[in-house]
Ligand SMILES: O=c1ccn([C@H]2C[C@H](O)[C@@H](COP(=O)(O)OP(=O)(O)OP(=O)(O)O)O2)c(=O)[nH]1
Protein backbone atom coordinates (compact mmCIF):
# COMPACT_ATOMS: atom_id res chain seq x y z
CA UNK A 1 0.00 0.00 0.00
CA UNK A 2 1.18 3.48 -0.83
CA UNK A 3 1.04 5.66 2.25
CA UNK A 4 1.20 9.39 1.59
CA UNK A 5 2.31 11.24 4.67
CA UNK A 6 2.19 15.03 4.77
CA UNK A 7 5.50 16.05 6.32
CA UNK A 8 4.95 19.80 6.14
CA UNK A 9 5.11 21.60 9.49
CA UNK A 10 1.70 22.25 11.04
CA UNK A 11 0.57 25.84 11.46
CA UNK A 12 -2.23 26.12 14.00
CA UNK A 13 -4.42 29.20 13.75
CA UNK A 14 -6.81 30.69 16.25
CA UNK A 15 -9.55 32.83 14.76
CA UNK A 16 -10.26 35.99 16.72
CA UNK A 17 -13.61 37.79 16.85
CA UNK A 18 -12.48 40.28 14.19
CA UNK A 19 -11.51 37.34 11.94
CA UNK A 20 -15.04 35.94 11.87
CA UNK A 21 -15.96 34.98 8.30
CA UNK A 22 -12.53 35.68 6.78
CA UNK A 23 -10.89 33.08 4.54
CA UNK A 24 -7.98 31.32 6.22
CA UNK A 25 -4.55 32.54 5.14
CA UNK A 26 -3.75 30.37 2.13
CA UNK A 27 -1.17 29.61 -0.53
CA UNK A 28 -2.74 31.00 -3.69
CA UNK A 29 -0.83 28.72 -6.06
CA UNK A 30 0.62 25.24 -5.76
CA UNK A 31 4.19 26.44 -5.40
CA UNK A 32 3.57 29.73 -3.60
CA UNK A 33 6.22 30.50 -1.00
CA UNK A 34 3.94 32.66 1.07
CA UNK A 35 0.37 32.40 2.29
CA UNK A 36 -1.63 35.54 1.70
CA UNK A 37 -2.83 37.44 4.74
CA UNK A 38 -6.16 39.25 4.69
CA UNK A 39 -7.14 42.51 6.31
CA UNK A 40 -9.45 42.04 9.29
CA UNK A 41 -10.65 45.63 9.20
CA UNK A 42 -14.28 46.45 9.89
CA UNK A 43 -16.53 45.75 6.89
CA UNK A 44 -18.31 49.05 7.49
CA UNK A 45 -15.12 51.01 8.05
CA UNK A 46 -12.42 50.41 5.43
CA UNK A 47 -9.03 51.81 6.29
CA UNK A 48 -7.73 54.62 4.12
CA UNK A 49 -3.97 54.88 4.06
CA UNK A 50 -2.95 58.37 2.97
CA UNK A 51 0.33 58.89 1.10
CA UNK A 52 3.28 58.67 3.50
CA UNK A 53 1.16 57.20 6.30
CA UNK A 54 1.43 53.81 7.99
CA UNK A 55 -1.02 51.56 9.79
CA UNK A 56 -0.93 48.32 11.74
CA UNK A 57 -3.51 46.17 10.00
CA UNK A 58 -4.98 43.20 11.91
CA UNK A 59 -5.23 39.76 10.29
CA UNK A 60 -7.85 38.34 12.67
CA UNK A 61 -5.72 35.34 13.62
CA UNK A 62 -3.23 34.15 16.21
CA UNK A 63 -0.60 31.99 14.51
CA UNK A 64 1.05 29.20 16.45
CA UNK A 65 4.30 29.10 14.46
CA UNK A 66 5.93 25.71 15.03
CA UNK A 67 9.12 25.71 17.11
CA UNK A 68 12.25 26.09 14.97
CA UNK A 69 10.40 28.25 12.45
CA UNK A 70 9.43 31.90 12.05
CA UNK A 71 6.82 33.70 10.03
CA UNK A 72 8.18 36.32 7.64
CA UNK A 73 5.61 38.96 6.78
CA UNK A 74 6.42 40.28 3.36
CA UNK A 75 4.85 42.76 0.93
CA UNK A 76 2.88 41.70 -2.12
CA UNK A 77 4.66 42.88 -5.24
CA UNK A 78 1.41 43.81 -7.00
CA UNK A 79 0.39 46.25 -4.28
CA UNK A 80 3.92 47.64 -4.16
CA UNK A 81 4.13 48.09 -7.93
CA UNK A 82 0.64 49.40 -8.56
CA UNK A 83 -0.02 51.35 -5.39
CA UNK A 84 3.25 51.88 -3.52
CA UNK A 85 1.95 49.80 -0.61
CA UNK A 86 4.62 47.87 1.27
CA UNK A 87 5.50 46.54 4.71
CA UNK A 88 7.47 49.13 6.63
CA UNK A 89 9.35 46.53 8.71
CA UNK A 90 9.90 44.17 5.81
CA UNK A 91 10.32 41.34 6.35
CA UNK A 92 8.27 41.37 9.54
CA UNK A 93 9.25 38.70 12.02
CA UNK A 94 6.67 36.55 13.77
CA UNK A 95 8.33 34.59 16.55
CA UNK A 96 7.32 31.02 17.31
CA UNK A 97 6.46 32.02 20.88
CA UNK A 98 4.24 34.95 19.90
CA UNK A 99 0.63 34.42 20.92
CA UNK A 100 -0.86 37.76 19.96
CA UNK A 101 -2.69 38.62 16.78
CA UNK A 102 -0.49 38.80 13.71
CA UNK A 103 -0.59 42.30 12.28
CA UNK A 104 0.81 43.82 9.13
CA UNK A 105 2.58 47.17 9.26
CA UNK A 106 1.71 48.75 5.95
CA UNK A 107 2.96 52.05 4.60
CA UNK A 108 1.75 53.96 1.60
CA UNK A 109 4.76 55.10 -0.41
CA UNK A 110 2.54 55.96 -3.35
CA UNK A 111 0.98 59.28 -4.28
CA UNK A 112 -2.67 58.34 -3.89
CA UNK A 113 -4.76 57.37 -0.87
CA UNK A 114 -5.14 53.58 -0.69
CA UNK A 115 -8.30 51.97 0.66
CA UNK A 116 -7.93 48.68 2.54
CA UNK A 117 -11.21 46.83 2.74
CA UNK A 118 -12.14 43.76 4.77
CA UNK A 119 -10.70 40.55 3.33
CA UNK A 120 -8.22 42.28 1.04
CA UNK A 121 -4.99 40.33 0.63
CA UNK A 122 -2.51 42.81 2.03
CA UNK A 123 0.70 40.81 2.55
CA UNK A 124 2.07 37.29 2.58
CA UNK A 125 3.69 35.15 5.23
CA UNK A 126 6.55 32.78 4.54
CA UNK A 127 7.25 30.07 7.09
CA UNK A 128 11.02 29.72 7.29
CA UNK A 129 13.28 27.67 9.48
CA UNK A 130 15.35 29.51 12.02
CA UNK A 131 18.71 28.71 13.54
CA UNK A 132 19.40 30.18 16.95
CA UNK A 133 23.12 30.62 17.64
CA UNK A 134 24.94 30.47 20.93
CA UNK A 135 26.72 33.73 21.74
CA UNK A 136 30.24 34.06 23.10
CA UNK A 137 32.38 37.16 23.55
CA UNK A 138 35.99 36.78 22.32
CA UNK A 139 38.93 39.21 22.11
CA UNK A 140 40.31 38.58 18.60
CA UNK A 141 38.55 37.60 15.37
CA UNK A 142 40.06 34.90 13.15
CA UNK A 143 42.00 36.11 10.08
CA UNK A 144 40.42 36.01 6.63
CA UNK A 145 41.27 37.19 3.09
CA UNK A 146 38.43 39.71 3.26
CA UNK A 147 39.39 41.08 6.60
CA UNK A 148 37.46 44.23 7.43
CA UNK A 149 36.65 45.05 3.79
CA UNK A 150 32.96 45.40 3.05
CA UNK A 151 30.31 47.72 1.67
CA UNK A 152 31.57 47.48 -1.90
CA UNK A 153 35.24 46.66 -1.19
CA UNK A 154 35.30 44.00 -3.95
CA UNK A 155 34.22 46.53 -6.59
CA UNK A 156 31.13 46.58 -8.79
O1 LIG B 1 5.09 42.34 10.98
C1 LIG B 1 4.99 41.92 12.14
C2 LIG B 1 6.09 41.91 13.01
C3 LIG B 1 5.90 41.45 14.31
N1 LIG B 1 4.69 41.00 14.72
C4 LIG B 1 4.51 40.46 16.08
C5 LIG B 1 5.00 39.01 16.14
C6 LIG B 1 6.38 39.12 16.72
O2 LIG B 1 6.73 37.93 17.38
C7 LIG B 1 6.23 40.32 17.65
C8 LIG B 1 7.50 41.05 17.92
O3 LIG B 1 8.06 41.47 16.72
P1 LIG B 1 9.54 42.08 16.68
O4 LIG B 1 10.47 41.25 17.48
O5 LIG B 1 9.87 42.33 15.24
O6 LIG B 1 9.31 43.51 17.32
P2 LIG B 1 10.02 44.20 18.57
O7 LIG B 1 9.94 45.65 18.32
O8 LIG B 1 11.38 43.59 18.80
O9 LIG B 1 9.01 43.83 19.73
P3 LIG B 1 9.24 42.85 20.96
O10 LIG B 1 10.00 43.65 21.95
O11 LIG B 1 7.85 42.50 21.39
O12 LIG B 1 9.99 41.63 20.46
O13 LIG B 1 5.31 41.19 16.99
C9 LIG B 1 3.61 40.98 13.85
O14 LIG B 1 2.51 40.56 14.19
N2 LIG B 1 3.80 41.45 12.58
Ligand SMILES: [Mg+2]
Nearest residue numbers: 093094095098
Ligand atom coordinates in the same frame (compact mmCIF):
# COMPACT_ATOMS: atom_id res chain seq x y z
MG1 LIG C 1 11.72 41.52 19.21
